[in-house]
Amino acid sequence: MPDWIPIAASVIVGLVFLLAGASKIAAGPEWPVQARGLGAPSFAISVVPWIEIAIGAVLVVQVARRPAALAATAMLIAFTLLILMKIAQGRRPSCACFGAWSAKPLGVGHVVRNSVLIVLGILASL
Secondary structure (H helix, E strand, O other): OOOHHHHHHHHHHHHHHHHHHHHHHHOOOHHHHHHHHHOOOHHHHOOHHHHHHHHHHHHHHOOOHHHHHHHHHHHHHHHHHHHHHHHHOOOOOEOOOOHHHOOOEOOHHHHHHHHHHHHHHHHHOO
């Protein structure tokens, strides 16, 4: 595999994480309400945006890329499992993945998007 593929995958996932974290913070008090609607654990709600920003920054600047890529992939898997669980329960709250920018109800598109990001996260960890 060419060396540029893990680097490019890392930057893409990193930028997505930076955007996701920043948009959650920018959403202000709406983000915790949306996160609760998704069933996110209370202890995680206030730290998820900051963790996303930290992981995203590390991925973009290519410092400790592999551990950050593995952490991003683990988070994406957890988010995807949460989405699949809600869909299986017949519940479709708003995504909240990107704060106020993601008001669409959960659906298959969210699972597909996250699946692509998971593959990129795996590639970034190589």
